[in-house]
Amino acid sequence: MKSFKKKVRCFLVVILSVGFNTSVNARTLYVAVDGDDNNNGKTEETAFRSLQKAADVVQPGDVVYLGNGDYTNDDKYDGGAVLRIHRSGKPNAWISWKALPGTHPTIRPVGWAGVSITASYEIIDGITILGANDSINLLAALTDAKNKTPNPLYNTNGITIDGRKNSPYQKPHHIIIKNSTVGKCPGGGITILEADYVIVEDCKVFENAWYMRYAGSGITTLNNWAFDDSPGYHMVIQRNYVWDNKTLVPWEKTGKLSDGNGILIDVTDLKKNGATNPNADVAVVTKHQSENLLPEKQKNMQRPEWKGRALIANNLSAFNGGSGIHVFRTKYVDIINNTTYWNGQTVGYQELFANNSEDIIFLNNIIVPRPGGKVTSNNKNKNIRWDYNLYPNEQQVFKGEKDIIADPLFIKIDKDLRKANFKLSKNSKGINSGIDEIPQPYDIQRTKRPKKSIRDRGAFEQ
Template identity: 60%
Template sequence: MKPTLFLLLLLSHTAFAGTWYVAGTGNDANNGKTRKTAFRSLQKAADLVNPGDVVLISDGVYSNDNTGDGGAVVSVERSGRPDAWITWKAAPGQRPVVHPIGWTGIQIRSSYHVFEGLTVMGNNDAISLDEAKADAKNAKANPYFNTNGICFDGRQNPPNAMPHHVVIRRCVVGKCAGGGITGLKIDYLTIEDCQVFNNAWFMRYAGSGITLLENWAHDDSPGYHIIIRRNLVWNNKTQVPWDRTGKLSDGNGILLDVTDQPTATPGATNPNGDAIVAPAAAPKPEEAKRPEWKGRALIANNVSAYNGGSGIHTFRTKHVDIVNNTTYCNGQVVGYEELFANRSEDVVILNNIIVPKPGGKVTGNNRNTNIRWDYNLYPAAQQVMSGPHDLVADPGFLNAQTDLSKGNFRLAKGSLARDSGCDELPQPTDLVGKKRPQRGARDRGAYEQ
């Protein structure tokens, strides 16, 4: 094809990018092209979107009756392009709710998508712990007790077609029996300005609030491939033993999990070291094709509190910057440290406020290499990881509460965390978008005063 003709076709297709409408009062027999002729289901729009399209979602509860393997309220299989992302967002003034009863609320197996202003709310309020524990004894899992909120899932994709370039922005993900926001074999993922709470309570698979597992490199370009910033993450925990060990595990706020290469040598698969990869003659064929992970991740300006596992941690993960976060009273179930790297390499941990629960531990250091730790504040002295500019002090939060949507983790006047951070890996704004710094030096933690 001649370059001029290709360019004309490309411009023509972009020019015809359209808007699709979905509403609780809609009908999938409609054409979906106006507010009055909106579709009823998100899946109808997902089956039709093209690069550059926008899907506007109005008030309504969006659910599904598909509880089979891979069932989701919406499974997004069609990709955008680098120059024409597909955008899914709440219509102006609207608050649509995705209510999954199968495996997943929003499932993404494609690339170049933005999801903005959506709420995914699960079934925790209708599930009893006894029911979930009983189901965990069955050979086949019932998705009702394992429902994930938002899941980027490349496990069924060919090695050269893993999902990449996805943004989750200003979304609320809560009360899902399984994981909150989970990425499996993905690259170039941004999760920002979200609230993620009360997830992973009833699943048998040891989920967490925000988790990435086995990142699959789309390319080796410099810069951040994974960004998790400005999120409130709380009360994600496990109450049902992990089917792999028969013990409680994970339930973290934020976890980056396993970017190292598959190996035939057995090793731990969780911080407790109580789940071991069985030795094998060789990695599975599809895993042998996983590219070496060289991308970098940023975890910044988050508040992670009252989770069952850690507030933030990395496990068997490389190339991570953990900057200006606030963690508080985590380890409520499994007793993990507040904020730590484990069996990880090249992790930078700066400007964080780290407050463990009474009797809890600030951090850990198990089989790590090349960890940069400094300018962190914690209330009790510890020698596991320490830097010359660390501060041992009460941070002086204004109003710490178990519900982060109501609490206030800003710093009171006189807090030693104010104006005492460093400029290494500078974040331009804080959790609510306030410019950093406000005065001379940057504040530690997620808020700038």
């Protein structure tokens, strides 16, 4: 046990000890809705007008501040976005994109994405991306899905990290998305494609993927592309509120509704057989990223085996159309101290489960299926560890010695997680009954874990 704890702490150090800008040449740049792209961007009074102007001149170590207001453009090119981040930082000089203190900048995309990242060593902090769901009707989206050429209006993604058209040696890596809101995007919420070393934390992700033809989800990683084989957590999804992400338009590959999960880690193995959802959540860059297009001879290069570990911890995932948390054809995932509630609203998936996966650990989770729903499932899995989980109805798929079958006694349930309180009432059996095997220093609200000698179950420490 001690050696395992030591190893996990090492994992945390590997991924969390990065991201400090130490470049002596670092600059501070500003973007404002009343700015001007002819300005130098170096002060609030001489701010740029467009996010893309900053993206085209940014250098390693720079911090870009976004002022109050709405940012948009009419970029509907294949792979277009309001902000296309294509210049990389360096290991000791990350590039940061932040809300100016005291402001609430909002990106409102109408093309393929709000923010598209094809670079490395980047931080997105405190930015809101809101899509056009409120102005789209389902009939129009279903009609568009029959057209050969997709309209980005029905497929707009919030944030994409996309390495599919980068060379095999220039895939995105070392990216942090934190304290941000991604909602109402007809395409996927936060989608990570062919990348490595990504943290998504302290975000709110809701009402995404409704109208897309590509079967997206709230937070997705797909085809993780190994930057290296170092031990530790390469992917971290923690302390996020994720709700009401679902698909209402059939996936173009099958003609049936699919996915719409809260959190999904999808296909990290190298198998070629079996179904897979390619989550083609954003069209490839063809106009703006020609310098990164794969040479013809490299197009068929095989994706390297991903040997990193992933952590999904302290998230609240509820009322999604697919599962609350789901891993498919994936190895090496720790699913710790999450709360899931009434998911599978559209496609009937189980609350929290692995499918055709290996070396997956489920500990300290609170799992409440919708009426008629199921806690979990088991299909072609290997080496699953399941224990110290709490759920209201008996199930026989996985049975942990320290599982608890009981109502968790949430304080307040609401379909809008901003209004809900999924903390546990004082008589809940989830309090002081978890296991501290895999360290979690904070809960979803950054409350210290554990407060007492024993950790609580679920996403909240009471």
